[in-house]
Amino acid sequence: MSPGDLVTAPTINLVMALTVGVLYTVGFYLLLQRSLMRVLIGVVVLGHGTNLLLQLVGGPPARVPIVGNSPAETFADPLPQALALTAVVITFALTTFLLALGYRSFTLIGHDEVQDDLEDRRIARIRHPAATLETDGDDDRDVADGSGEGER
Amino acid sequence: MSDVMTSLPTLPVLLPILGAALSVVLGTSVAAQRVVALVTLGTVAAVAGVLLVTADRSGPVVTALGGWAPPVGIALVADRLSALLLLVSTLVALAVLVYAISQRIADYGRGVASSTFYPMYLVLSAGVSLAYLSGDLFTLFVSFEIMLTASYVLITRRTTTRTIRAGMTYVTVSLLSSLLFLTAVGMVYAATATVNLADLSVRVQTLSPGLRTVLALMFVVVFGIKAAMVPLHFWLPDSYPNAPAPVTALFAGLLTKVSFYAMLRTQTLVFPHDRPWTLMLWFAVATMIIGALGAVAQNDINRLLAFLLVSHIGFMLFGLGVSDARGLSGATLYAAHHITVLATLFLVSGLIVRRTGTVALDRMGGLLKTSPALAVLFAIPAMTLAGLPPTAGFVAKLQLLQAGADAGVGPTAVAAVVILASFLTLYALVRVWVRVFWGLPAPTVEDPDPDDELGVGTARTPWPMYAATAGLVVVSLAIAAFAGPLSVVTGRAGEDLVARDGYRVAVLGSPR
Amino acid sequence: MSPLHSTPDGEGTDPPRSVPTSEPDTTPFESWDRPRTAWLLPGRCRTPRRRTLLLEATSRALFPTILVFSIYLLLVGHYGPGGGFSAGLVAGLAFVLRYLAGGSTDPGAVITIRPPVLMGVGLTISVLTALTPMLFGAPVLATAKLTVRVPLLGDLGVVTSLFLDVGVYLLIIGVVLDLLRALGSGIERDMRAAGEPI
DSSP, X not given: OOHHHHHOOSXXXXXXXXXXXXXXXXXXXXXXXXXXXXXXXXXXXXXXXXXXXXXXXXXXXXXXXXXXXXXXXGOOOHXXXXXXXHHHHHHHHHHHHHHHHHHHHHHHHSSOBOOOXXXXXXXXXXXXXXXXXXXXXXXXXXXXXXXXXSOO | XXXXXXXXXXXXXXXXXXXXXXXXXXXXXXXXXXXXXXXXXXXXXXXXHHHHHHXXXXXXXXXXXXXXXXXXXXXXXXXXXXXXXXXXXXXXXXXXXXXXXXHHHHXXXXXXXXXXXXXXXXXXXXXXXXXXXBXXXXXXXXXXXXXXHHHHHHHHTTOOTTXXXXXXXXXXXXXXXXXXXXXXXXXXXXXXXXXXXXXXXXXXXXXXXXXXXXXXXXXXXXXXXXXXXXTSOTHHHHHGGGSOHHHHHHIIIIXXXXXXXXXXXXXXXXXXXXXXXXXXXXXXXXXXXXXXXXXXXOOBHHHXXXXXXXXXXXXXXXXXXXXXXXXXXXXXXXXXXXHHHHHHHHHHHHHHHHHHSOOBGGGOOOHHHHXXXXXXXXXXXXXXXXXXXXXXXXXXXXXXXXHHHHSOHHHHHHHHHHHHHHHHHHHHHHHHHHHHHSSSOOOOOOOSOTTSXXXXXXXXXXXXXXXXXXXXXXXXXXHHHTHHHHHXXXXXXXXXXXXXXXXXXXXXXSOO | OOGGGOOOOSTTOSOOOOOXXXXXXXXXXXXXXXXXXXOSOTTOOOXXXXXXXXXXXXXXXXXXXXXXXXXXXXXXXXXXXOOHHHHHHHHHHHHHXXXXXXXXXXXXXXXXXXXXXXXXXXXXXXHHHHHHHHHTTOOTTOOOEEEEEETTTEEEEEETHHHHHHHHHHHHHHHHHHHIIIIIIHHHHHHXXXXXXX
């Protein structure tokens, strides 16, 4: 049996395809939010979507890639599962990193929102000098510098 | 080839990881950390040199990890292209490391250890090496993750209120492109049941043209984000300039070029184009012009250089768009030159900012009188980047222009844009020269953030920082001096990329 | 004998420790997480108000059990489900349990090695295992099966990839401990320094 036969499912599993689609949609929506916590949840959801996609690549659901547990016809392709495992680990590591970054942002500026782009603000001021712009972060807030105990 | 030879491509990956592990264990002894980092990168550079010579003489060096033959096992492949870029990248990483070490000694004192900087620096080098050498898509993904995770740590170390936004943008955008990368790998595997690049290049031919195009475009988007191809470049000028000078130089030199290498590899080996590739030519035009115009508008020296970095990614994309052997050869030579020159310019900018205390061009002046050495160190890489005649940039650009002029009407028109973008680059750099080096000496500005990693506004600059920068200038001059032999090697690399059979035979044992 | 298995003979003799203060913590970064006191031991009582006796008692029993199970996973990894990564995570979860039961009071006190060192040692073992086959002329990462004759037990087959797994095991434990330190007790330390209630 060649590897090519393993992955060609007879039909697309619609429910799974829709699930992946919904996960991607939700993930991308959350990724576009300003709060870093929501971005983080977006990354996690997107990661789940991607891992589910990798699982689906390995064959229909409910098949196992463990030798001796199933006949060759219903044997799942183990490689995508290995890829998914690696991807899970990487997503896990980056999730904790984003958590730490969000916490850092929280201690530094009191919230975890991504601030306006400086250039954007400058352009907006040129275009609409009278408009009141949302100001946050470093412009008008007296911020205690919490970076003293970081390491060099 | 002997067993040692076939195992050689693993060393540029495993040695930096071993070095990182050791420098974590050594933890409190900063002298040992420095020695470990320098020795590791020095050894990797030597190994890369050996790999380049071997790959040029007797074809690609292939390692099958654990003895599992590809396409089942993981293969590391060092051909001319990857070995050349690996060598240049490692040399740049080594020079930047020397700069970083002496800056850290000057700013923090001799004894301050770090549990993150040296390990992460080495992990990043390991990721870069693995990216150049990986022979399959998934290992490529893992290598990008290793490289980017280390870069997240480096860019967000000791962040302050002003720089945390840059870190967030960088991390979020990179994460998004990584997840897209993984999706693309999954799709490719679903379509072809392999992730090995050589095997893919055979199997992809059986797919329908539509499916092939979709997969190819997914990789263009993924690597386009990471390589800062316009219109996917917006994150780069925002994030890079906020890191300390050595980190910015390392990122500017290596990260975008690794992504360009990945694009070059996938788009030549797996999804080859036998005619000039119009879409990529348009991307090249947009990248060159928008990047250069962005640079002209800047007042912040680091942002200006970041936009120039984006602009010159376009030159390489142009070579890829021409997609014949000469275009690809020109793109390879340009990438090698670009790695060196951008790292040098960011290091010089670090020296300038250290001296003047500000990144704002209109608050500097008169450095030609107060610091003539800096003027020389800036002038040579600036001329190289602009592509003035005796320099490496000129040689690389000439190759690209010739390839474009011979390839048809479209590429010839784009070649005209290359010249325009070069003029804009020159204009932006002359502006820097006039503002920074001419005029009356401006007073030094106080360091606004004494707590962050950028020590600025001090005349106390140790000589190794100059020496490291000068070393990189010498490397870029050497590229110009040995342009003849080097372009012979890149020419062969370009032919390899078009022919593809050598790579397949080396990895799979047969061309089909 | 490890302090973990000591008998509860000194119950309630120590005063409650870790009184929240509003004074800034002046311990330098390199050493703030150095273990200073034993942690979650019988007789050392946290602020009684925050104490979850049930969890504490249970985790005392579960902790060694989970560690033994993680070593089992580490050893069978080559032939069955398990391996260095999952074993490391399971062992890490044992420490997470202790952290949940014992709170912010010195999570590193059981293991006197600092987490980065544990990570570094693990990674060193793994990379050296990967490189060793080169010395024997085999490809990098190649494995071999060694047979060890142990009295009473007979012949034991050891696959060399076990050493790689041991490295990964230590690395993952180090990572989990580091996370507990950075995102657990580190944040609580920040809050103490800022004078906030924990």
